[in-house]
Amino acid sequence: xxxxxxxxxxxEKRETIFNAAVEEFAQYGLENASTxxxxxxSGIAKGSFYQYFEDKQDVFMHMLDVIEQKxxxxxxxxxxxxxxxxTFRFFHWMVKTGMEFGLSHxxxxxxxxxVLLGEGLYYGQNLAGYREKTKKALTEMIEQAIARGxxxxxxxxxxxVMIMETWSNAISTYVLNEGIKQKNVLKWMRSPKTQETIxxxxxxxxxxxxxxxxxxxxxx
Amino acid sequence: xxxxxxxxxxxEKRETIFNAAVEEFAQYGLENASTxxxxxxSGIAKGSFYQYFEDKQDVFMHMLDVIEQKxxxxxxxxxxxxxxxxTFRFFHWMVKTGMEFGLSHxxxxxxxxxVLLGEGLYYGQNLAGYREKTKKALTEMIEQAIARGxxxxxxxxxxxVMIMETWSNAISTYVLNEGIKQKNVLKWMRSPKTQETIxxxxxxxxxxxxxxxxxxxxxx
DNA sequence: CTATAATGTGACCTGGTGGTCATATGACCA
DNA sequence: TGGTCATATGACCACCAGGTCACATTATAG
Numbered sequence: 001x002x003x004x005x006x007x008x009x010x011x012e013k014r015e016t017i018f019n020a021a022v023e024e025f026a027q028y029g030l031e032n033a034s035t036x037x038x039x040x041x042s043g044i045a046k047g048s049f050y051q052y053f054e055d056k057q058d059v060f061m062h063m064l065d066v067i068e069q070k071x072x073x074x075x076x077x078x079x080x081x082x083x084x085x086x087t088f089r090f091f092h093w094m095v096k097t098g099m100e101f102g103l104s105h106x107x108x109x110x111x112x113x114x115v116l117l118g119e120g121l122y123y124g125q126n127l128a129g130y131r132e133k134t135k136k137a138l139t140e141m142i143e144q145a146i147a148r149g150x151x152x153x154x155x156x157x158x159x160x161v162m163i164m165e166t167w168s169n170a171i172s173t174y175v176l177n178e179g180i181k182q183k184n185v186l187k188w189m190r191s192p193k194t195q196e197t198i199x200x201x202x203x204x205x206x207x208x209x210x211x212x213x214x215x216x217x218x219x220x
Numbered sequence: 221x222x223x224x225x226x227x228x229x230x231x232e233k234r235e236t237i238f239n240a241a242v243e244e245f246a247q248y249g250l251e252n253a254s255t256x257x258x259x260x261x262s263g264i265a266k267g268s269f270y271q272y273f274e275d276k277q278d279v280f281m282h283m284l285d286v287i288e289q290k291x292x293x294x295x296x297x298x299x300x301x302x303x304x305x306x307t308f309r310f311f312h313w314m315v316k317t318g319m320e321f322g323l324s325h326x327x328x329x330x331x332x333x334x335v336l337l338g339e340g341l342y343y344g345q346n347l348a349g350y351r352e353k354t355k356k357a358l359t360e361m362i363e364q365a366i367a368r369g370x371x372x373x374x375x376x377x378x379x380x381v382m383i384m385e386t387w388s389n390a391i392s393t394y395v396l397n398e399g400i401k402q403k404n405v406l407k408w409m410r411s412p413k414t415q416e417t418i419x420x421x422x423x424x425x426x427x428x429x430x431x432x433x434x435x436x437x438x439x440x
Numbered sequence: 441c442t443a444t445a446a447t448g449t450g451a452c453c454t455g456g457t458g459g460t461c462a463t464a465t466g467a468c469c470a
Numbered sequence: 471t472g473g474t475c476a477t478a479t480g481a482c483c484a485c486c487a488g489g490t491c492a493c494a495t496t497a498t499a500g
Contacts, residue, residue: 046480164429
């Protein structure tokens with residue numbers, strides 16, 4: 001948690017510092033982020049930084065909180081089209097909506113992903129908690145899906161979770177890496193071509209890479 | 221390339237230094253690897269290190285070469301059971317054999333993966349070449365597979381490559397992470413349970429996560 | 441035994457790191 | 471006005487990084 005002093009700051013200054021930190025994390029990850037650079041780019045004194053935060057990990061954790069909060073807000077007025085829908089369609093909706101959210105705060109998400117996926121494995125307990133959360137949600141979803149006869153039961157739950165995580169990671173990585181190159185990310189994201197790519201990826205997750213009687217068709 | 225001096229060294233000393241470097245990369249990655257620690261753990265003077273190598277990246281590239289060479293040796297007397305086999309069976313065989321190789325040099329592989337996957341994205345050209353190689357091989361394989369009618373053609377080649385890469389990465393990561401915890405990795409790797417897990421993962425890649433008429437059966 | 445070449449060494453350099461602290465600034469209030 | 475308290479500052483610290491280099495040691499050859 002940042003110290004109270006940080007929250008007393010005028011919003012503009014607070015944002016400047018926060019954004020500088022986010023940019024630093026996106027570029028260098030957590031381990032290689034430099035507080036010196038952060039203070040330089042945000043135009044504050046070194047001492048000030050330590051009056052706002054314990055250390056750089058403190059800022060990073062704060063960023064995760066901000067993401068979580070913004071995510072909640074974003075999803076609040078975007079309820080899934082049908083509550084009792086097919087699990088794959090639900091996952092589909094979740095991935096796509098999640099991507100839209102991600103692209104509205106690209107650097108923040110990039111920073112979080114980079115650290116959580118890259119360094120998180122070799123890091124302390126603090127970060128592990130964040131990964132557990134999504135894992136738990138996925139587990140519940142899959143248990144339900146198996147009960148409903150939607151997911152192949154011969155693949156056990158733990159493995160299915162791992163598979164869905166992998167897919168979700170792969171798609172996010174793809175969208176983030178490609179999206180950043182675009183001049184208008186949202187337009188790119190919503191373009192038929194991009195949508196089809198994501199559809200195809202999710203289709204393969206569902207039906208596999210082997211050619212079977214079921215064929216891919218783009219769904220609106 | 222390491223300097224000639226390095227190759228003139230008695231084998232034992234050479235190995236000591238090399239192993240220390242590998243261990244360092246496995247633990248800290250390339251960016252955070254410390255030459256100071258490497259020289260300390262291998263018991264040589266700082267100056268000697270720079271008489272053997274240009275810098276730490278030089279050692280790392282050398283490690284990649286060593287891996288490549290050992291891989292060639294390993295695969296030399298392990299030709300695929302049937303040359304004109306189904307692509308998925310071939311991929312299956314490749315993954316499993318590759319894993320066996322990986323577990324015979326776990327730290328080296330771990331180090332390479334860590335850097336190539338984690339830092340490689342944000343690194344210079346040197347490393348990109350190594351990723352391109354495997355990508356090219358996969359591309360050819362998939363083009364053939366589509367021509368043979370084995371892979372769904374509605375999923376285009378580029379995407380299929382990405383999917384196979386993702387799977388290969390996911391499985392490797394899984395095996396490496398779990399394998400390292402075991403007291404006897406090879407025994408663990410060859411145990412029916414582990415084999416079944418890998419079979420299941422590859423099965424899902426092939427037929428998808430959704431329950432269909434085709435059911436998973438463990439194949440010998 | 442001597443001269444020359446190859447190898448080994450660690451003190452030393454510059455520069456960056458995370459973090460501290462005495463001091464300065466300025467807003468607010470009695 | 472003078473006093474107080476939160477905020478701001480950057481010089482400074484100890485530490486570690488990668489890298490160099492004059493010098494010491496050892497091996498080789500004549």
